[in-house]
Amino acid sequence: xxxxxxxxxxxxxxxxxxxxxxxxxxxxxxxxxxxxxxxxxxxxxxxxxxxxxxxxxxxxxxxxxxxxxxxxxxxxxxxxxxxxxxxxxxxxxxxxxxxxxxxxxxxxxxxxxxxxxxxxxxxxxxxxxxxxxxxxxxxxxxxxxxxxxxxxxxxxxxxxxxxxxxxxxxxxxxxxxxxxxxxxxxxxxxxxxxxxxxxxxxxxxxxxxxxxxxxxxxxxxxxxxxxxxxxxxxxxxxxxxxxxxxxxxxxxxxxxxxxxxxxxxxxxxxxxxxxxxxxxxxxxxxxxxxxxxxxxxxxxxxxxxxxxxxxxxxxxxxxxxxxxxxxxxxxxxxxxxxxxxxxxxxxxxxxxxxxxxxxxxxxxxxxxxxxxxxxxxxxxxxxxxxxxxxxxxxxxxxxxxxxxxxxxxxxxxxxxxxxxxxxxxxxxxxxxxxxxxxxxxxxxxxxxxxxxxxxxxxxxxxxxxxxxxxxxxxxxxxxxxxxxxxxxxxxxxxxxxxxxxxxxxxxxxxxxxxxxxxxxxxxxxxxxxxxxxxxxxxxxxxxxxxxxxxxxxxxxxxxxxxxxxxxxxxxxxxxxxxxxxxxxxxxxxxxxxxxxxxxxxxxxxxxxxxxxxxxxxxxxxxxxxxxxxxxxxxxxxxxxxxxxxxxxxxxxxxxxxxxxxxxxxxxxxxxxxxxxxxxx
Numbered sequence: 001x002x003x004x005x006x007x008x009x010x011x012x013x014x015x016x017x018x019x020x021x022x023x024x025x026x027x028x029x030x031x032x033x034x035x036x037x038x039x040x041x042x043x044x045x046x047x048x049x050x051x052x053x054x055x056x057x058x059x060x061x062x063x064x065x066x067x068x069x070x071x072x073x074x075x076x077x078x079x080x081x082x083x084x085x086x087x088x089x090x091x092x093x094x095x096x097x098x099x100x101x102x103x104x105x106x107x108x109x110x111x112x113x114x115x116x117x118x119x120x121x122x123x124x125x126x127x128x129x130x131x132x133x134x135x136x137x138x139x140x141x142x143x144x145x146x147x148x149x150x151x152x153x154x155x156x157x158x159x160x161x162x163x164x165x166x167x168x169x170x171x172x173x174x175x176x177x178x179x180x181x182x183x184x185x186x187x188x189x190x191x192x193x194x195x196x197x198x199x200x201x202x203x204x205x206x207x208x209x210x211x212x213x214x215x216x217x218x219x220x221x222x223x224x225x226x227x228x229x230x231x232x233x234x235x236x237x238x239x240x241x242x243x244x245x246x247x248x249x250x251x252x253x254x255x256x257x258x259x260x261x262x263x264x265x266x267x268x269x270x271x272x273x274x275x276x277x278x279x280x281x282x283x284x285x286x287x288x289x290x291x292x293x294x295x296x297x298x299x300x301x302x303x304x305x306x307x308x309x310x311x312x313x314x315x316x317x318x319x320x321x322x323x324x325x326x327x328x329x330x331x332x333x334x335x336x337x338x339x340x341x342x343x344x345x346x347x348x349x350x351x352x353x354x355x356x357x358x359x360x361x362x363x364x365x366x367x368x369x370x371x372x373x374x375x376x377x378x379x380x381x382x383x384x385x386x387x388x389x390x391x392x393x394x395x396x397x398x399x400x401x402x403x404x405x406x407x408x409x410x411x412x413x414x415x416x417x418x419x420x421x422x423x424x425x426x427x428x429x430x431x432x433x434x435x436x437x438x439x440x441x442x443x444x445x446x447x448x449x450x451x452x453x454x455x456x457x458x459x460x461x462x463x464x465x466x467x468x469x470x471x472x473x474x475x476x477x478x479x480x481x482x483x484x485x486x487x488x489x490x491x492x493x494x495x496x497x498x499x500x501x502x503x504x505x506x507x508x509x510x511x512x513x514x515x516x517x518x519x520x521x522x523x524x525x526x527x528x529x530x531x532x533x534x535x536x537x538x539x540x541x542x543x544x545x546x547x548x549x550x551x552x553x554x555x556x557x558x559x560x561x562x563x564x565x566x567x568x569x570x571x572x573x574x575x576x577x578x579x580x581x582x583x584x585x586x587x588x589x590x591x592x593x594x595x596x597x598x599x600x601x602x603x604x605x606x607x608x609x610x611x612x613x614x615x616x617x618x619x620x621x622x623x624x625x626x627x628x629x630x631x632x633x634x635x636x637x638x639x640x641x642x643x644x645x646x647x648x649x650x651x652x653x654x655x656x657x658x659x660x661x662x663x664x665x666x667x668x669x670x671x672x673x674x675x676x677x678x679x680x
Contacts, residue, residue, distance in 0.1 A: 023113045024099050027075065031117045033140045033174075036080040042071025045101040046078050050111070052091030054149065054166070060091055087174040090143040090166060093193070117141050118195040127202040128180035130226040130272060131250055134163070135178050135199070142191045143173045152178060155188040155196070184226045185273030201226075204270040206281040211260065220253040224272065231273040237266050261333050263287040263309035264316060264357040284359035285309050292352055294371035294443075296393050296420050300342040303367070305354065306335050316357040321367045322350030346370050346441050370395055372438040372445035382453045386414075389423040395440040405435040405447065429455060431510050432479035452476035454533040458526070461542045462517040464562040464606075465586040470517045470526065470539060473510040474502055478531050485513045486529040502530070521564040522607030544604055544611040551620060554593045558615070561587050562606065569607040574617060575600045593619065 024045045030037040040046040050064035068078035082089055097114050098107035122139035143149055143166075152160040163177040180201075188196035206222040225246050226232060234241040234255065244255045253270070260266075268281040288308045295301035303319075303326055310333050311317060319326040319338045326338035336354065348368035354361045370393050378388035394400055394416045402411040402425050414424045427434065433452050438445040455475040462468040482501060489495040499515040515526065520541055527536045546560040556579075563570060567581045570589060575598050579591035599618045604611045 023109065024097075024115065026115055029115070029117045031120050031141065033121070034086060036117045036141075038066070038078040038080070040068075040076045040078065042074045042076050043102070045099045046076055047097055047114075048100050048105060049098045049107075050091070051096045051098075051108075052089070053094040053096075055092060056094040060095075062089065064089070086140065087172050088169075089141070090146075090149060090173050092146055092149060095145065111145055112193070114145070116145050116192065119144070119191045119197075122191070122197050124199055127200060128178075128183075130182060130184050130201050130224045132180050132182040135180060137176050137178055138174060139191075140174055142176055145192050147193070153190040156183070156185075158183055158187065160189065182227075184228070184231055185275055200275050201272070203275050204272050204277050206268065206270070206277065209268070209281070209283045211283075211285065213260070216257055216259050218255045218258050220255070220268070220270075221251060222253075222270075223251050225250045225253055225270070226272045228273075233271045235267075235269040260285055261309065262311055263333075264311045264313075264359050286359045287311075287354045287356055287361045289352060289354060289361050289363040289365040292365055292367050294368055294373065294393055295340060296395070297343045297346045297369035298395075298420070300340050302329065303338050303340055304335060305338075305352065305365075307361075307363075308334060310334060310336055310354075311356045318355040320353045320355075322347060324350070343369055348443065368443055370440055371443045372400070372440045374436075374438060374445050374448045377448065377450055380450070380452055382455065385426045385428060387425055387427045387450060389425075389436075389438070390421065391423075391438070391445065392421055393440060394420040394423045394438060400438060400440045403437050403439055403444075404430075405437075407434075410439075427452065429475045431475070431504075432477055449480070454478075454528070454530060454535040456526075456528050456535045456537045458537055458539050461540050463519065464521055464541050464544075464564055465519050467516055467518055470515045471512055472499070472515060472526065472528065472537070473512050474528070474530070474535075475510050477502060477511040478533075479511070481531055483531055485515075487515050488527050489517075489524050491525070491527060497526075499528070521562075521566070521569055522609060540609060541607070543609045544606040546602070546604065546611055546613055546615050549602070549615055549617060551593060551617075555582070555590055556593050556617060557588055557590045558602065558604075559588045560611075563587065563589050563604075564606050566607075571605045573603040593617075 024038070024040060024047050026038040026040050026046075028039045030039070038047060046068055047066045048068070049066065052060040052062050052064060054060060063083045065081045066078040067081055068076055070076070091111065093110065093112045095111040096108045097111055098105060099109060100106070119142050120140045122137060122142070125136040125138075128135050143162075147153060149166050150162045152162060154160055158181055160181075161179040163179055164171050166173075184201050186198060186200040188198055190196055202224045204222060204224045206220055208221045210219045210221075211217075212219070227246055227250055229244075229246060232244075232246065232253075234244060234253065236255075236258075241255050241258070243257045244253055246253055263285050265282045265284055268283055270277055270281075287310050289305055290307040292305045293303060295303060303321070305319070310331055312331060312333065314328050314331045317328055317331050317336065319328060319336060321340065324340060324343075326340055329337040329339055331337075346369050348371075349366045350368070352361075352363075352365045352367050372391060372393045372395070374389060374391040376390045378390070380387060389402075394413075397413055397416055400413055400416065400423070402413065402423075404411070411425050411427075414426065416423050423438070427450065430452070434450050435447050436450055437447045453476060456472050457475065458470055458472045460470050462470055485499040485502060487497050487499045489497060495518075497515050497517060499513045502511040502513045504511050513528075517539075523538055523540045525536050525538055527534065542562045544560060544562040544564075546558050548559045550557050550559075563584055563586055565585055567584050567589075570581055570584055572579050572581065572589075572591060574591075575594075575596075577597075582590040582592065584590075597617075597619060599616065601614045602617050603614045
């Protein structure tokens with residue numbers, strides 16, 4: 001019992017002693033990599049020794065004492081002395097210290113209240129990735145006093161571990177490897193209990209960018225993008241992008257719904273938790289060239305380049321064509337215009353390059369001087385062979401030819417205007433509407449179809465009495481299309497006729513259609529409508545033809561064919577008069593013979609078409625009259641017999657055929673008549 005009471009009073013004494021001894025409060029701490037000097041006021045407490053510990057129960061095998069000496073000039077300098085290298089000096093807040101003043105010495109005071117040397121010469125070899133990783137930190141006195149040796153305190157409460165074993169004699173406290181968890185932004189690290197050292201996670205890095213214009217998406221490959229989207233800010237030329245995703249272990253950002261129509265450089269800045277990229281990434285949207293016009297090398301002119309991803313800022317655009325600078329005139333998002341001077345040399349296939357703020361197109365577009373372009377041609381009148389072409393870059397007459405598709409021969413122009421926009425040449429009628437192009441100094445233009453007027457012709461003569469076929473040739477036919485031919489006769493819709501689809505028969509010079517012509521007589525106009533084009537030509541029904549005649553009681557019956565059936569359309573010329581027709585059908589007609597008629601040729605026309613032959617009508621003599629028998633004149637052998645059904649008779653330029661009686665019979669009658677006169 002006496003011992004317990006004695007220990008109690010000893011505890012109270014020591015506690016009162018500690019409370020009466022203020023913790024050392026150095027005026028200054030002077031640190032170097034090899035020593036630490038504490039400076040105290042001469043009348044205040046000072047350190048005498050430290051007891052370093054891993055934790056409350058495990059001491060560190062190290063001796064730390066102080067060489068203080070007496071006060072001088074009102075101050076006392078205490079030099080730290082240890083049996084270990086400074087790089088192996090470490091401890092935790094479980095460590096204790098001994099202190100002394102004028103009243104004596106007190107030990108085993110917690111280091112939490114001690115003022116010690118803070119780390120010096122602290123350097124980090126880098127920044128941790130937002131995915132986490134290691135960073136090496138160097139310095140002095142990094143673990144002199146800490147809450148836990150293997151954990152570095154941080155302002156974000158992140159768990160940052162020290163890799164290594166402090167008990168290892170080779171472990172260097174001046175060279176620590178720190179393991180950071182995934183994170184972002186800035187933080188303060190405290191290697192002791194007081195001083196803070198700022199460090200941040202690594203800045204975002206862009207390695208490459210892929211723009212998918214079809215899907216309106218930009219893919220940004222890089223690192224340190226972090227996974228918490230709300231902490232990530234993406235700026236394209238200062239404009240924030242909100243529709244994006246972060247994938248592939250924080251290394252890929254995909255910005256969706258992005259439509260870019262401006263070419264040139266774009267500045268991309270990414271920040272993660274207020275940590276921005278060290279340098280903005282400049283991505284080029286190169287212009288896309290789709291077409292370029294050609295200009296005359298003789299005159300120069302304005303070159304127009306069409307495409308996309310151009311720029312309205314003409315100050316950052318440069319156009320080069322081959323080795324020639326094209327002076328910029330105007331620029332929009334889809335078109336660039338620049339001026340080229342005349343060039344004596346006709347250069348072709350020159351590379352075209354458009355530079356927008358350092359972003360150069362990747363196209364293979366080329367430019368050629370003097371490439372002709374056809375726009376149109378002037379309207380062509382029927383039977384006119386002159387064609388005027390309208391376009392540009394036609395050159396001079398000695399430089400240019402006209403080519404017709406499917407025809408080997410070339411056509412030389414009649415003339416070309418001074419501004420090379422109009423060209424005149426002669427074009428003959430052809431089977432099809434011609435497709436033509438211009439060749440100027442071996443540069444071919446586009447092709448156009450010359451809309452030559454449709455022209456038709458026919459040589460056929462339809463039957464008078466039967467429906468027959470009329471073959472019609474179509475000249476300047478539109479061979480690229482096919483359709484129904486609509487046709488009428490004499491501009492009357494009541495006379496519509498049926499025609500076949502045009503065809504190109506073997507060895508035929510033109511396309512042709514076959515129209516079914518109703519019976520008729522005379523000359524008519526057939527009108528053709530095909531593919532909105534109209535044309536017309538004249539055709540004639542078969543000419544009438546007489547083969548024989550007979551006389552009975554002064555009535556003359558003429559046999560043949562193609563006489564028609566209309567009395568009013570038949571005109572007869574005989575013996576100086578026009579006899580009145582009594583009856584008519586397609587194969588014969590009749591009229592009355594007068595006493596005053598003389599033997600003479602008989603000529604007829606049917607609806608204005610003359611017969612192909614004439615016959616000689618010889619009146620019967622008086623001796624023949626009482627017999628009351630018809631006088632029949634057979635067909636001469638020189639005329640073909642009429643067909644059972646009327647068939648066409650070929651046109652001929654031979655003289656009209658003359659029908660007569662047999663010469664012997666005529667001679668006999670003449671002698672008999674002479675003898676009769678002598679004896680009566």
